[in-house]
Amino acid sequence: xxxxxxxxxxxxxxxxxxxxxxxxxxxxxxxxxxxxxxxxxxxxxxxxxxxxxxxxxxxxxxxxxxxxxxxxxxxxxxxxxxxxxxxxxxxxxxxxxxxxxxxxxxxxxxxxxxxxxxxxxxxxxxxxxxxxxxxxxxxxxxxxxxxxxxxxxxxxxxxxxxxxxxxxxxxxxxxxxxxxxxxxxxxxxxxxxxxxxxxxxxxxxxxxxxxxxxxxxxxxxxxxxxxxxxxxxxxxxxxxxxxxxxxxxxxxxxxxxxxxxxxxxxxxxxxxxxxxxxxxxxxxxxxxxxxxxxxxxxxxxxxxxxxxxxxxxxxxxxxxxxxxxxxxxxxxxxxxxxxxxxxxxxxxxxxxxxxxxxxxxxxxxxxxxxxxxxxxxxxxxxxxxxxx
Amino acid sequence: xxxxxxxxxxxxxxxxxxxxxxxxxxxxxxxxxxxxxxxxxxxxxxxxxxxxxxxxxxxxxxxxxxxxxxxxxxxxxxxxxxxxxxxxxxxxxxxxxxxxxxxxxxxxxxxxxxxxxxxxxxxxxxxxxxxxxxxxxxxxxxxxxxxxxxxxxxxxxxxxxxxxxxxxxxxxxxxxxxxxxxxxxxxxxxxxxxxxxxxxxxxxxxxxxxxxxxxxxxxxxxxxxxxxxxxxxxxxxxxxxxxxxxxxxxxxxxxxxxxxxxxxxxxxxxxxxxxxxxxxxxxxxxxxxxxxxxxxxxxxxxxxxxxxxxxxxxxxxxxxxxxxxxxxxxxxxxxxxxxx
Numbered sequence: 001x002x003x004x005x006x007x008x009x010x011x012x013x014x015x016x017x018x019x020x021x022x023x024x025x026x027x028x029x030x031x032x033x034x035x036x037x038x039x040x041x042x043x044x045x046x047x048x049x050x051x052x053x054x055x056x057x058x059x060x061x062x063x064x065x066x067x068x069x070x071x072x073x074x075x076x077x078x079x080x081x082x083x084x085x086x087x088x089x090x091x092x093x094x095x096x097x098x099x100x101x102x103x104x105x106x107x108x109x110x111x112x113x114x115x116x117x118x119x120x121x122x123x124x125x126x127x128x129x130x131x132x133x134x135x136x137x138x139x140x141x142x143x144x145x146x147x148x149x150x151x152x153x154x155x156x157x158x159x160x161x162x163x164x165x166x167x168x169x170x171x172x173x174x175x176x177x178x179x180x181x182x183x184x185x186x187x188x189x190x191x192x193x194x195x196x197x198x199x200x201x202x203x204x205x206x207x208x209x210x211x212x213x214x215x216x217x218x219x220x221x222x223x224x225x226x227x228x229x230x231x232x233x234x235x236x237x238x239x240x241x242x243x244x245x246x247x248x249x250x251x252x253x254x255x256x257x258x259x260x261x262x263x264x265x266x267x268x269x270x271x272x273x274x275x276x277x278x279x280x281x282x283x284x285x286x287x288x289x290x291x292x293x294x295x296x297x298x299x300x301x302x303x304x305x306x307x308x309x310x311x312x313x314x315x316x317x318x319x320x321x322x323x324x325x326x327x328x329x330x331x332x333x334x335x336x337x338x339x340x341x342x343x344x345x346x347x348x349x350x351x352x353x354x355x356x357x358x359x360x361x362x363x364x365x366x367x368x369x370x371x372x373x374x375x376x377x378x379x380x381x382x383x384x385x386x387x388x
Numbered sequence: 389x390x391x392x393x394x395x396x397x398x399x400x401x402x403x404x405x406x407x408x409x410x411x412x413x414x415x416x417x418x419x420x421x422x423x424x425x426x427x428x429x430x431x432x433x434x435x436x437x438x439x440x441x442x443x444x445x446x447x448x449x450x451x452x453x454x455x456x457x458x459x460x461x462x463x464x465x466x467x468x469x470x471x472x473x474x475x476x477x478x479x480x481x482x483x484x485x486x487x488x489x490x491x492x493x494x495x496x497x498x499x500x501x502x503x504x505x506x507x508x509x510x511x512x513x514x515x516x517x518x519x520x521x522x523x524x525x526x527x528x529x530x531x532x533x534x535x536x537x538x539x540x541x542x543x544x545x546x547x548x549x550x551x552x553x554x555x556x557x558x559x560x561x562x563x564x565x566x567x568x569x570x571x572x573x574x575x576x577x578x579x580x581x582x583x584x585x586x587x588x589x590x591x592x593x594x595x596x597x598x599x600x601x602x603x604x605x606x607x608x609x610x611x612x613x614x615x616x617x618x619x620x621x622x623x624x625x626x627x628x629x630x631x632x633x634x635x636x637x638x639x640x641x642x643x644x645x646x647x648x649x650x651x652x653x654x655x656x657x658x659x660x661x662x663x664x665x666x667x668x669x670x671x672x673x674x675x676x677x678x679x680x681x682x683x684x685x686x687x688x689x690x691x692x693x694x695x696x697x698x699x700x701x702x703x704x705x706x707x708x709x710x711x712x713x714x715x716x717x718x719x720x721x722x723x724x725x726x727x728x
Binding site (some may be wrong): 121141142143146147148153154158163164165166167168169170171172173175176184194195198200201202205206236359360361362363366367368 | 401439445447449450452453454455456457458459460461462463465477480481485489490491492493494495496497498514528530532537552553554581627628629632645
């Protein structure tokens with residue numbers, strides 16, 4: 001990253017300059033590299049090893065592969081469940097599995113994740129019960145899992161608002177002497193929201209151990225990246241807040257895990273927040289209710305198919321003797337079983353209790369809520385009598 | 389007993405809460421070394437250190453969102469919004485997260501915190517410094533909304549807000565900050581959800597909260613000279629609302645005027661008037677009337693006295709409570725009800 005004065009010296013050989021190198025520009029340590037970090041070619045062949053981002057352990061990469069395969073099968077099952085009317089809506093992350101799983105694998109189990117509604121695969125990769133992950137989208141309640149027990153905030157729908165929560169949580173954890181890191185998932189469009197900027201700024205000012213992980217999948221529903229920012233890339237948004245940043249090929253699982261691991265280590269070491277932008281692509285529409293053909297070409301989607309993160313990692317792991325046909329088949333079988341269990345459980349109609357609506361509004365219901373609860377109870381009883 | 393201002397009582401409540409519970413942290417804009425623009429946090433940083441009381445970047449959504457995260461980590465944040473209208477950037481955080489997290493997670497996550505909002509006018513403030521914003525919060529399920537009108541209540545309600553398991557929007561009437569009264573701290577007055585009769589009376593009930601309470605009390609004194617014995621109720625906690633105390637009073641007096649400083653349309657006073665009408669219809673001798681601010685953006689300082697509910701307006705309303713069983717002439721016109 002240090003700029004070299006060599007070329008200048010060669011151009012004017014007669015001017016003798018002092019040998020001390022010029023001080024680096026203060027932004028030099030904060031700016032991302034000009035090109036996204038990449039450790040594998042799209043065909044899975046390795047690029048030359050690099051000192052700044054050492055390759056993660058092969059065992060971790062194999063585990064990453066397993067969770068990506070299971071995650072993709074889960075994603076396909078969720079899409080199918082939506083078509084069958086079992087889910088109200090489903091935002092797919094197909095094609096983004098390296099990011100979904102990488103963010104989780106870079107953390108300790110008791111680090112915190114702040115996901116958005118597109119992070120269903122990340123959450124299942126964290127080991128959260130897939131039915132609890134899908135509660136929000138099935139619609140029997142909002143958040144189906146226990147955030148405190150899983151160190152995972154509820155999936156956030158108001159864009160970027162979770163960026164500030166993560167800053168507060170991470171600061172609060174370090175304030176109380178714990179070395180927790182918080183990782184925020186956020187999309188490209190949401191970086192235009194004010195809370196993204198306030199969150200990154202608060203984290204920087206309070207040196208909160210947060211990794212802001214932008215999955216730039218090129219579209220905010222239909223609006224392309226060019227309408228979100230004039231910055232060279234979203235990773236350049238860190239420098240203005242004094243936050244070091246990096247950009248990474250989001251479809252290169254090895255690079256994603258390497259970059260995120262370094263970002264998490266930076267945060268855990270007490271050096272403050274880190275911003276990572278992953279360049280990736282949403283293969284499916286925004287949700288099942290969206291028609292992506294209205295805003296992007298089939299050719300563009302096809303081109304990204306050749307950069308699939310799962311085949312890329314599979315091919316690399318085969319060359320490193322970490323996978324063979326039998327292992328690939330075994331993992332595929334595991335994914336099928338996972339999806340079948342999910343399908344069976346989701347086919348059972350969930351029970352909902354209207355009277356539970358009054359619980360958890362406050363720690364104790366107000367007199368007004370208690371009154372409304374009694375009225376509803378009577379209404380339900382009368383309806384039941386009418387049915388009988 | 390000592391004489392002190394409401395500002396001093398609030399300051400003492402914060403200090404005592406920080407002393408009693410080391411999870412309590414106080415932060416916001418200018419609350420550290422300066423002690424807040426109204427000096428409510430005066431001396432807290434010097435006494436408790438800059439980890440317990442600190443300045444933040446100037447960003448209200450950031451302040452409230454940061455408090456959400458701190459509460460998730462187990463701390464008890466008390467944040468200051470510098471002025472009523474400056475809290476609007478935080479509204480998304482308040483409405484979508486602060487108010488809903490307990491509900492969204494079926495009680496697994498709660499975010500107990502206090503959001504202090506200096507509010508309302510009467511201080512000659514220029515625009516964006518005098519809004520009565522309580523209805524926005526009161527309309528948001530999951531929030532408790534509290535507003536003291538006395539020095540003792542300021543202390544007691546703030547201590548209770550900090551101890552409360554739910555998020556509390558604590559509305560501080562700016563014009564009462566520097567009004568003094570005798571108070572014996574640490575005072576503990578009535579708990580949340582309890583309104584209080586500030587002045588007993590037999591003929592009609594004035595229901596008021598926050599900055600309107602002294603106006604209602606003054607009006608009640610003046611009404612005595614005209615032969616009306618008025619009861620004055622201080623609501624204290626808008627949410628949860630104390631229907632019982634208000635209903636009990638109006639059923640005795642048979643007449644009710646609700647006084648609030650905020651613009652009237654769709655305001656807290658409208659809710660109170662509706663509740664009284666629903667619960668006390670057969671005891672009422674006259675429609676429930678409201679005395680409120682005009683339905684205008686808060687006016688410039690030289691015109692604010694025209695906007696604010698005055699003693700005279702309250703007395704005019706009391707006079708229209710059909711004492712001689714005659715209908716209110718204002719509502720006898722055809723059509724919209726606007727007098728010709």
